[in-house]
Each structure stands twice: as structure tokens, then as C-alpha cells.
Amino acid sequence: MSARAEPWQKAEIAGPKKALLILKPEVVAAMVKKAERPILVVGHHAVEEYSEEVKLIDYVIRLSEAADIPLVVTAHPINEYSKRGHHPAGSMSAMDIGNRLNDPKWEGLDGKGQYDLALFVGLPYYMEFVILAGLKHFSANLKTISLDRFYNPHATWSFPNLSIKDWSENFKVMISKFAGE
Amino acid sequence: MKIKEMKTDLGVIKGLELSFDKLVDETWDEPMGPTPFPSITDLRDWDMRLLEKFKPFYLPFCDVCCLCTFGKCDLTGDKRGACGLNMAAQQSRIVLLACCIGASTHIAHARHLVKHLIEKYGRSSPIDIGGLNIDLEAPVTRLVCGIKPAKLKDLEDVLDYCEEQLTTLLSATHTGQEGSNLDFESKVLHAGMIDHLGLEVADIAQISVLGYPKADPEAPLVDLGFGVADIAKPTILVIGHNVPSSVGIIDYLTDKGLLGKVEVVGICCTAHDATRYSTMAKIVGPISWQLRYIRSGLADLIVVDEQCIRADTLVEAQKVKTPVIASSPQNCLGLKNRTKDAPKEIISDLIDGKLPGVLILNPDVVGEVAVETVTAVAPKRNRFKIIPEIEEVVDASQACTSCNECVRACPNNQPISDAIKAAAKGDLNPLSEIMESCVGCARCDSACPNDLPLHSYMVKASEKHLWDQKYKMRVGRGAIQDVEIREVGGPIVLGDIPGVVALVGCANYPHSGAELVEIAEEFAKRRFIVVTSGCAAMTIAMEKDEEGKSLYEKYPGNFDAGGIVNVGSCVANAHIAGAAIKIANIFAKRNLRGNYEEIADYILNRVGAVGVAWGAYSQKAASIASGCWRLGVPVIVGPHGAKYRRMLLGRKDKDEDWEVIDARTGDKVYAGPAPEHLFTTAETKEEAIVLIAKFAMRPNDTSKGRAIKLTHYIDLHKRLYGAMPDDIHLFVRHRADIPITMKDEILAFLEKKDWKETRIPDPTLLPRMIRKRKGE
Numbered sequence: 001m002s003a004r005a006e007p008w009q010k011a012e013i014a015g016p017k018k019a020l021l022i023l024k025p026e027v028v029a030a031m032v033k034k035a036e037r038p039i040l041v042v043g044h045h046a047v048e049e050y051s052e053e054v055k056l057i058d059y060v061i062r063l064s065e066a067a068d069i070p071l072v073v074t075a076h077p078i079n080e081y082s083k084r085g086h087h088p089a090g091s092m093s094a095m096d097i098g099n100r101l102n103d104p105k106w107e108g109l110d111g112k113g114q115y116d117l118a119l120f121v122g123l124p125y126y127m128e129f130v131i132l133a134g135l136k137h138f139s140a141n142l143k144t145i146s147l148d149r150f151y152n153p154h155a156t157w158s159f160p161n162l163s164i165k166d167w168s169e170n171f172k173v174m175i176s177k178f179a180g181e
Numbered sequence: 182m183k184i185k186e187m188k189t190d191l192g193v194i195k196g197l198e199l200s201f202d203k204l205v206d207e208t209w210d211e212p213m214g215p216t217p218f219p220s221i222t223d224l225r226d227w228d229m230r231l232l233e234k235f236k237p238f239y240l241p242f243c244d245v246c247c248l249c250t251f252g253k254c255d256l257t258g259d260k261r262g263a264c265g266l267n268m269a270a271q272q273s274r275i276v277l278l279a280c281c282i283g284a285s286t287h288i289a290h291a292r293h294l295v296k297h298l299i300e301k302y303g304r305s306s307p308i309d310i311g312g313l314n315i316d317l318e319a320p321v322t323r324l325v326c327g328i329k330p331a332k333l334k335d336l337e338d339v340l341d342y343c344e345e346q347l348t349t350l351l352s353a354t355h356t357g358q359e360g361s362n363l364d365f366e367s368k369v370l371h372a373g374m375i376d377h378l379g380l381e382v383a384d385i386a387q388i389s390v391l392g393y394p395k396a397d398p399e400a401p402l403v404d405l406g407f408g409v410a411d412i413a414k415p416t417i418l419v420i421g422h423n424v425p426s427s428v429g430i431i432d433y434l435t436d437k438g439l440l441g442k443v444e445v446v447g448i449c450c451t452a453h454d455a456t457r458y459s460t461m462a463k464i465v466g467p468i469s470w471q472l473r474y475i476r477s478g479l480a481d482l483i484v485v486d487e488q489c490i491r492a493d494t495l496v497e498a499q500k501v502k503t504p505v506i507a508s509s510p511q512n513c514l515g516l517k518n519r520t521k522d523a524p525k526e527i528i529s530d531l532i533d534g535k536l537p538g539v540l541i542l543n544p545d546v547v548g549e550v551a552v553e554t555v556t557a558v559a560p561k562r563n564r565f566k567i568i569p570e571i572e573e574v575v576d577a578s579q580a581c582t583s584c585n586e587c588v589r590a591c592p593n594n595q596p597i598s599d600a601i602k603a604a605a606k607g608d609l610n611p612l613s614e615i616m617e618s619c620v621g622c623a624r625c626d627s628a629c630p631n632d633l634p635l636h637s638y639m640v641k642a643s644e645k646h647l648w649d650q651k652y653k654m655r656v657g658r659g660a661i662q663d664v665e666i667r668e669v670g671g672p673i674v675l676g677d678i679p680g681v682v683a684l685v686g687c688a689n690y691p692h693s694g695a696e697l698v699e700i701a702e703e704f705a706k707r708r709f710i711v712v713t714s715g716c717a718a719m720t721i722a723m724e725k726d727e728e729g730k731s732l733y734e735k736y737p738g739n740f741d742a743g744g745i746v747n748v749g750s751c752v753a754n755a756h757i758a759g760a761a762i763k764i765a766n767i768f769a770k771r772n773l774r775g776n777y778e779e780i781a782d783y784i785l786n787r788v789g790a791v792g793v794a795w796g797a798y799s800q801k802a803a804s805i806a807s808g809c810w811r812l813g814v815p816v817i818v819g820p821h822g823a824k825y826r827r828m829l830l831g832r833k834d835k836d837e838d839w840e841v842i843d844a845r846t847g848d849k850v851y852a853g854p855a856p857e858h859l860f861t862t863a864e865t866k867e868e869a870i871v872l873i874a875k876f877a878m879r880p881n882d883t884s885k886g887r888a889i890k891l892t893h894y895i896d897l898h899k900r901l902y903g904a905m906p907d908d909i910h911l912f913v914r915h916r917a918d919i920p921i922t923m924k925d926e927i928l929a930f931l932e933k934k935d936w937k938e939t940r941i942p943d944p945t946l947l948p949r950m951i952r953k954r955k956g957e
Binding site for chain 1: 238239240241242243244245255256257258259268269586589590592594628691820821823824826828830832834858861862863864865867868871872901902903904907
């Protein structure tokens with residue numbers, strides 16, 4: 001896979017403003033550390049098995065806990081998190097969390113104010129595409145990162161299209177950076 | 182009337198001519214409401230009330246505007262284009278354009294049908310859609326226009342109005358017109374309301390004169406599936422939505438005594454309407470079945486009319502030597518117009534293969550040419566197909582370089598590349614599995630750099646399963662009877678029947694259509710009323726239980742708790758909106774005539790109806806949905822529906838958004854987020870199921886009704902999410918609302934939320950509905 005700013009679904013062309021490529025996962029860790037109020041939004045694909053090696057749900061739980069980022073589960077699979085001993089900060093539909101992130105007056109899941117960095121992963125590609133577009137245009141103070149395996153051009157930053165192996169490595173690196181390894 | 186000479190007190194009048202365009206029969210004693218034939222701003226206040234509660238959340242598909250030569254203009258963030266428009270307004274503008282396209286399609290369809298049926302049956306043919314069972318024949322028309330159509334000619338007035346409104350709405354999208362996103366949204370809602378009129382006109386016209394089932398809960402069962410046609414017989418495939426050419430074919434077969442000797446099968450809504458006309462017609466399947474059927478060589482002749490037809494039908498048909506007849510001015514396919522030629526000449530040209538197809542704009546001529554051509558062409562074609570043999574699939578798959586272009590072109594991101602790799606090793610099962618979630622777009626074919634016909638490979642891999650597809654679907658019944666509304670109106674408004682779920686729309690599903698079957702059965706079992714139409718109505722027939730029965734064989738077709746009610750084709754969606762309107766009139770005795778705002782307010786606050794378009798793809802689906810929104814009916818779309826560019830979302834965390842006026846006192850009362858949204862996307866079927874149960878709650882629910890609805894919501898949430906919902910406190914107004922079987926659990930939850938009792942209002946959003954007390 002090439003490290004190019006090329007949407008995974010080829011007709012999903014965005015611009016003039018497109019996501020900057022994240023070529024090193026350490027950059028994500030640095031951005032999360034720099035953010036005052038990060039949040040992690042995880043879609044239902046997280047519970048699907050991409051391969052024997054990658055179980056996204058395990059990575060996002062570890063990432064959330066290591067980086068101390070509140071995790072919002074969209075759609076139905078919240079029970080899968082409980083089974084793993086993790087209690088997400090929120091559960092709401094993808095549209096609801098998108099809509100709230102779009103509101104500068106939203107007080108957040110904990111009542112402490114709007115977030116300044118939202119990391120998205122595990123949503124259907126085209127749903128994430130349009131939600132990130134909404135946030136790009138209407139949420140001036142919010143930065144977004146797509147942690148998916150596919151380049152999503154409406155994010156502020158996105159991984160390029162990656163192999164499962166490289167994607168998995170990226171998560172391992174990010175988690176290690178928060179775990180102080 | 183001509184008068185040669187008339188002597189009057191004023192003098193002598195000579196050569197007087199009087200003409201009467203129409204005589205108005207004013208025997209309808211219902212008083213006229215405030216907004217008959219509303220202009221595009223007459224209901225703006227109502228729209229703004231809705232938009233205050235359910236604010237647009239924009240999901241731009243594109244960052245630029247390229248609609249005029251000022252552009253392209255970059256609208257990113259807070260930028261404005263050269264015309265001054267910003268991104269929010271541009272998104273609403275695009276939604277309005279989509280809804281105008283959808284509404285114009287239905288209205289043009291209705292105009293064509295009414296014109297054709299008047300020519301054939303006369304202007305004075307009566308409107309009759311249910312005999313003695315239906316007195317309220319056209320609820321949408323009565324509500325919006327304030328007229329009661331009695332004859333076909335009366336429908337022309339409705340269409341005149343629709344066309345005028347549509348032109349005005351479309352003009353608002355021109356550069357330098359509307360500048361406010363909320364005003365664009367108001368116009369979107371107007372377009373939806375106009376669309377519903379078009380739907381109603383089209384369907385009541387065809388029901389009235391074509392002998393369709395008339396509000397019949399026991400409409401016959403008809404064959405549906407890929408394998409329904411008897412392949413020993415010549416087969417005509419009709420595709421589209423506008424039935425006259427299919428009627429022409431069936432009539433010709435009947436006249437010539439050929440019924441049963443030629444198969445007439447259909448795809449999409451024209452198939453619905455062909456089976457409403459005659460149960461000798463059969464249904465292949467929804468919109469996504471086009472390519473697989475044509476490439477399989479099963480159609481000896483294809484007749485297309487209009488809407489949702491693949492633009493490459495002629496190209497694909499030529500590959501399998503199947504002649505095509507185009508029969509609609511909206512879809513001529515570049516074919517020569519042979520309408521005025523002698524049928525024998527046209528037939529001869531098609532049989533000899535001199536032409537790949539013809540355009541014929543007369544349904545009777547279509548009937549003759551189609552039947553006479555197919556009987557001669559079928560033996561020559563001998564079911565010629567372009568679906569390769571297994572060995573060819575395996576051999577050709579060796580050429581795959583795993584470039585993944587097919588996967589990246591697939592709307593559902595199916596692992597096509599992996600499946601081709603497996604096929605290269607002789608295993609076609611992965612390709613067959615992909616077919617389950619295939620929407621039939623064949624973008625994979627177009628994307629493949631080696632020109633592998635990947636969709637055809639999937640068809641081959643699934644061939645046995647496809648051929649076994651034979652199901653039963655209940656024919657579209659049309660409207661809901663007045664007496665049915667009388668019986669269920671109370672239980673719906675009070676909440677005893679937990680809701681009405683409308684499963685409608687196209688077949689752009691994120692996964693298998695089996696998800697929709699699951700949704701339908703879940704709610705039928707829970708004693709909701711399940712209504713359905715269009716491709717969704719076909720899809721829910723396409724699973725069998727262990728006894729080999731489809732849902733239509735397991736559940737009754739009456740509009741009652743636990744029924745599965747197929748109203749018919751896309752245009753029959755009018756009866757679903759009509760049923761909600763009729764509840765307000767028949768049960769609650771509210772006047773309909775030109776009284777849109779009051780009835781929409783009634784439906785929003787009292788009728789627990791929810792629309793679900795799980796596979797919506799089209800502009801028509803957008804306009805149908807927007808008609809529902811204005812009427813106060815929330816709509817849920819499947820994940821692909823996120824591409825409609827904006828949602829209308831409530832905020833349950835803002836208490837102030839959920840105040841209604843108590844019509845008894847004028848007080849503002851918190852009524853909870855019921856319904857929470859007017860338009861949203863569900864990511865998974867599980868989420869959709871829970872949302873349906875939740876969106877069926879309404880401020881007016883009695884405690885008993887609310888307890889029933891909460892039981893379903895909580896039960897489904899627990900089963901599908903594995904946990905209690907976290908917002909129960911917003912829906913429990915007082916202790917009597919709490920389901921008895923969950924009392925302790927819910928009380929404990931409420932305690933944590935610092936919940937306090939409120940009262941059940943007589944809910945309205947309209948200050949004018951506040952009842953004056955005596956003496957005031």
C-alpha cells in the first residue's frame with residue numbers, strides 16, 4: 001500500500017482542504033498528549049475480526065486506558081466492552097456524537113466542556129467520511145484524526161491506506177507511547 | 182353555451198358565448214382550514230417550529246459548489262462562495278434539489294398516468310379506492326389542497342398545483358435566490374409535502390380504474406424471486422415504475438388467449454403494479470436484481486418504463502441478444518421512436534436483429550410488439566447468457582493481481598479481491614457469500630483493470646441459490662380502510678398498539694436484505710403494525726422459515742397489531758402517510774380540509790409512526806422522507822443514507838427543547854424527546870431496531886401506552902446492546918408509566934438520575950390550539 005493521500009473509496013474525493021497524512025504513529029501520541037480534551041469515537045466495526053492478529057476493540061480499549069481518553073461507543077456493541085472489563089465513557093449513535101461535537105456549547109460527557117481533539121475509528125468508511133466532513137466545516141475549534149486503516153480525507157489528520165499488519169503495528173506503537181514504554 | 186340574441190332590461194345582447202371550465206360541487210360540509218393549496222411560505226412557521234426542535238446536522242459530501250460559472254467555489258469552513266452562499270445553505274440547497282428531483286419524478290409519473298387513464302377511461306371515471314370501506318379517499322389531497330376529488334379529472338387540479346409549487350421550489354435553488362439554510366430546509370419540507378400529493382394522485386388514479394386490489398387486507402399472494410419464471414416459456418422482463426406498458430402487455434396476452442404461454446416478470450415497482458393488475462405477472466426482485474437477471478439470459482425481451490432503471494440496460498441486453506423496448510419519454514435510451522410505425526414492421530426489425538431496441542410511446546403498441554416479438558425471439562436466443570462456466574471463472578481469476586480496485590469501488594467494501602483469489606484456487610464460496618451483500622451496482626466490473634466481469638462471477642458462484650429463490654409476497658393492497666383506522670386509531674394514539682413501522686425504500690442495503698426481514702418480523706411479533714412498500718416490500722418476502730413460509734404467509738395483511746401490510750409500489754407510500762392523517766380525522770375528529778399544520782401537530786405529538794428506509798438510495802426516497810418530516814413522522818435510514826448530506830436531530834440533553842404546550846392550560850410542559858430525531862442514520866440493524874421502538878413514543882401516550890412502549894424499548898436495548906438504556910428517565914413521566922415487570926430496576930435507575938414526576942400534557946406546538954376556559 002502506498003503512503004499517499006488517496007481516499008480508500010476512490011470516488012470519495014475531498015478538497016480543497018484534505019487530511020494530512022500520519023506517516024508515523026508517534027505523531028498521534030504527540031497530538032493526543034498536546035490536546036486538552038481528547039475523545040475517542042469507536043464504531044461497530046471495532047468488534048469485527050480483521051484477522052487473527054488484529055482485534056480492533058482490544059486496541060482501542062488499551063489506547064483509551066493508556067492515554068486516558070474517554071471512549072464513546074457508537075451503535076450497539078457496548079456489551080463487548082463490558083465483557084472485556086472496560087466501561088466506555090459514553091454510548092450514543094454516530095450521528096449524535098457528531099452533532100454534539102459540532103456544538104461549541106456542548107459540555108462534553110463529563111460536563112467539563114467541549115473537546116478539542118476527536119479520534120475516529122471503526123465506523124463504516126462512508127459514514128465516517130461525511131461525519132468528518134461535517135466537523136471539518138462546522139467545528140472550527142475541533143481537530144479530528146482518523147485511526148482507520150483507510151485514508152479518510154475529511155479528517156484533519158489520517159493514516160494512509162494501510163495493510164492490516166502495518167495498521168496493527170501503528171496501534172502497538174501508539175499504545176506503547178502512552179504506556180511509557 | 183352560445184346565445185345568438187338575448188333581450189334584457191339592460192339591452193339586447195348579441196353573440197354571447199359562455200364557457201365553463203369546471204362546476205364546483207360544494208356539497209362537502211367540512212369547513213375549509215387556513216391553508217388550502219398552500220404557497221411555499223404558508224407553512225413556513227410550522228417548518229420553523231420543527232427545525233427549532235430538530236436542527237440540521239450537515240454532512241457535506243463535497244467541499245465546493247460548482248453550479249454556476251462563478252465557481253468552483255471553495256466553501257470550506259466559514260468561507261462563502263462568489264454568490265455569498267455558505268456551506269450550510271449550500272447543503273440545504275442540494276437537499277432541496279434532490280427533493281425536487283424526487284418530487285418531480287413522482288408528479289410527472291402521476292401526470293402521465295392521469296393523462297393516459299383519462300384518455301382511456303374518460304375524465305369522469307370515478308375515484309374509487311376501496312368501495313364502501315373507504316369514504317376518505319384522498320387524505321393527503323384533502324389535507325393539503327382542501328378539495329375532495331371524486332373523478333379522474335379532479336386530480337388534474339391537484340397536479341396543476343404540484344407543478345406550480347415544484348417550479349417555484351426549483352427556482353429557489355438558482356444562484357442569487359434563497360440565502361438562508363433554514364429557509365432552504367422549509368422548502369425541502371414543502372417539496373416533500375408536494376411529493377406526497379404526487380404519490381397519492383398516481384396511486385388513487387391507477388387503483389380506481391385498473392382493477393387493482395382496493396384496500397384489500399387479503400390481497401392475493403404472488404410469486405417472487407429469481408427462479409419464478411418458467412424457463413420453458415418466452416419471458417418478458419419489465420423494469421421501472423410506471424405501469425401502462427406492462428398493462429398493455431398483459432391486455433394483449435389476454436386478448437390473444439396467450440395468458441400462461443408467455444411469462445411476464447418484473448423488477449422494481451412496475452412489477453408491484455403489474456401484479457396488482459394481474460396475478461399472472463411475477464416479481465423477480467428489487468432494483469438490485471437487474472444485472473444478475475439480464476446477464477443470466479433469462480429475459481427474452483426487456484421493456485423499460487421509467488425510474489431506477491440501469492442506464493446501461495441496452496448495453497447489457499445486447500450482450501445477451503435481448504431486444505429492448507423503451508416506453509417512457511423520460512427514458513428513451515437513444516432508441517429510434519417507432520411509435521407511429523406499423524407494429525408488424527417493428528416486430529420484424531426486432532426479430533431480425535436489425536435494431537437492438539425501439540422506443541414506443543403507446544402502451545397498447547408496446548403490448549403487441551412485446552408479445553409478438555418475444556414469442557419469435559425466445560427460441561432464437563435459447564436463453565443465451567454471459568454468465569461464465571465455473572472453469573472459466575477459475576481460469577480467468579488467475580489474472581487477478583490483487584490490486585484491490587474492486588474492493589475500493591464496492592459500496593459495501595466487500596472482500597472481492599480475496600474471493601477472486603479463492604476462486605483462482607477453485608473455491609467459489611467466498612464469491613457466493615459476497616453476493617448476499619451485493620447491491621448489484623457492478624462498480625467492481627468497471628474498476629477491474631483486467632476487465633474481469635466480477636459481478637457475473639458472483640452470479641455464477643450463487644447460481645444454485647439464485648435459482649432456488651421462490652417466495653410469496655402479498656400483492657400491494659393500496660389504501661387502509663376507514664374501518665381499520667376506526668379500530669386501531671385509539672390504541673395507536675393512546676399507545677396500546679406500540680407503534681406503526683413503515684419499512685420502505687430501495688435496496689441499497691449495507692449487508693444482506695435479511696436484516697430487513699429480521700426488523701419486520703421483530704416488530705410484527707411485538708404487535709406493532711408493520712407497513713411496507715416498494716423494494717423493501719419485496720425484500721421482506723425473501724426469507725423462508727423452517728416451514729418454507731415467507732413473512733407474508735405468516736402474518737396477516739390487515740392494518741392492525743401484528744399485521745404486515747404491503748401497500749404496493751413507491752407511489753403507494755401515500756397510503757402510509759394517509760393512514761396517519763386518517764387517524765387524526767376518523768379517530769380524533771379533526772378537520773382535514775386545508776388544515777395541514779394542525780394535523781401535522783397532531784401526528785407529531787400523538788401518532789407513534791416511524792419510517793425506516795434501510796436501503797434508501799434515490800432522490801425519490803429523499804422527497805418521500807421529507808414529506809414524512811413535515812407531517813411529524815421521524816425517519817431512520819441505513820448507513821448509506823448518511824450520504825443524504827444532512828440529518829434533522831434533536832438534543833435530548835437540552836430539556837428546553839422538549840417543552841410542549843399543554844392545550845388544556847397553555848402551560849409549557851416538559852414532554853421528553855419523543856421522538857428524539859426527525860431524520861437520522863442507524864449504523865447497524867441492532868441500532869435501527871432499538872431506535873424504532875424509541876421513536877414510537879409520543880408526548881400524548883397514556884401511562885398504559887407509555888409503559889408498553891417502554892417495555893419494548895428497554896427489552897430490545899437490553900437484548901441488542903446488552904445493557905439498560907441510559908435515558909429512561911427522559912421518558913418516564915410518572916410512576917404509572919413504569920412497566921410493572923421492570924419496576925424495581927427502573928425505580929433504582931430513576932433514583933440515580935434524580936428523576937421527578939411531571940404531568941402528561943395535551944400536547945401541541947401551536948399556541949392557537951390552547952383551549953379557552955369558560956368565562957375567558
